Amino acid sequence: MKTTAIYCLILFSSSSIITANKPFDEFRDYENNTPAKVKEFYRLNHIHQTLDFVLAKKKEYCNLNKLCMGIWQAMDILDKIIDESDPDLSLPQSIHAFQTAEKLREDGHPRWLILTGFIHDLGKVLTIFGEPQWAIVGDTFPVGCAYSDKIIFSHYFSQNPDMKNPLFQTQYGIYESHCGLDNVHMSWGHDEYLYRVVKNYLPEEALYIIRYHSFYAAHKEGAYTYLMDEYDASMIKWLQLFSNYDLYSKSEDSINTAQLMPYYKELVSEFFPETLQW
Ligand code: FE
Numbered sequence: 001m002k003t004t005a006i007y008c009l010i011l012f013s014s015s016s017i018i019t020a021n022k023p024f025d026e027f028r029d030y031e032n033n034t035p036a037k038v039k040e041f042y043r044l045n046h047i048h049q050t051l052d053f054v055l056a057k058k059k060e061y062c063n064l065n066k067l068c069m070g071i072w073q074a075m076d077i078l079d080k081i082i083d084e085s086d087p088d089l090s091l092p093q094s095i096h097a098f099q100t101a102e103k104l105r106e107d108g109h110p111r112w113l114i115l116t117g118f119i120h121d122l123g124k125v126l127t128i129f130g131e132p133q134w135a136i137v138g139d140t141f142p143v144g145c146a147y148s149d150k151i152i153f154s155h156y157f158s159q160n161p162d163m164k165n166p167l168f169q170t171q172y173g174i175y176e177s178h179c180g181l182d183n184v185h186m187s188w189g190h191d192e193y194l195y196r197v198v199k200n201y202l203p204e205e206a207l208y209i210i211r212y213h214s215f216y217a218a219h220k221e222g223a224y225t226y227l228m229d230e231y232d233a234s235m236i237k238w239l240q241l242f243s244n245y246d247l248y249s250k251s252e253d254s255i256n257t258a259q260l261m262p263y264y265k266e267l268v269s270e271f272f273p274e275t276l277q278w
């Protein structure tokens with residue numbers, strides 16, 4: 001039975017209040033009631049996301065020569081995507097876009113942040129190129145260095161071929177102490193891809209959120225600080241703020257997207273041209 005209670009959390013300042021339709025500790029529950037498909041998702045993700053795989057995907061996608069389409073065409077694609085890694089939402093990703101953005105809007109956040117909420121998962125259009133979900137969604141993590149045990153289902157890494165490369169299993173691996181996340185290869189997925197697509201159009205805080213919003217081991221668990229530089233240290237607060245909206249806005253309740261459309265049409269056209277390179 002669906003709970004009707006409203007749960008609140010005070011964030012950063014008294015003006016910023018998050019509400020959710022179930023208790024906060026029931027979100028991202030990977031211990032008690034995790035669906036089998038979510039576990040299988042992470043088993044595949046942790047086995048296949050190697051440094052070589054990430055480098056190959058960057059080469060394949062980051063020159064953005066696949067197609068030319070607008071934000072709304074991408075949003076139409078999200079209408080057909082259900083995120084298999086998500087234990088908290090079984091509605092299409094386009095609904096998640098509206099839910100996240102509307103929570104930010106309710107709390108009076110700036111337009112650039114509402115827009116970030118609206119588009120942050122558009123990188124999931126990778127599905128139209130035939131990519132499996134383990135190469136698109138789920139939490140992200142650095143590759144080419146030791147895996148933190150703060151990554152969910154980290155025991156699945158035992159089957160990752162990079163475990164056999166001693167260099168990749170040292171603390172810093174192929175990186176240097178406090179080299180900055182910009183110099184670190186993250187597991188491949190929708191975060192990095194969308195960051196590349198929208199790089200020229202949004203403020204740096206928005207780009208940082210888009211690029212690292214799935215890096216829960218860092219922004220939720222505090223892992224990998226030894227790879228971060230001062231810039232990362234100054235930006236991580238945005239990931240933490242954003243994740244509260246990304247996560248606690250999730251609800252199986254319907255949302256009247258037609259009614260909201262005029263606001264979001266105007267917001268999207270304020271920042272983006274008609275089409276973008278993907
Ligand atoms: Fe995401």
Ligand code: FE
Binds near residue numbers: 096120121246
């Ligand atoms: Fe999201």
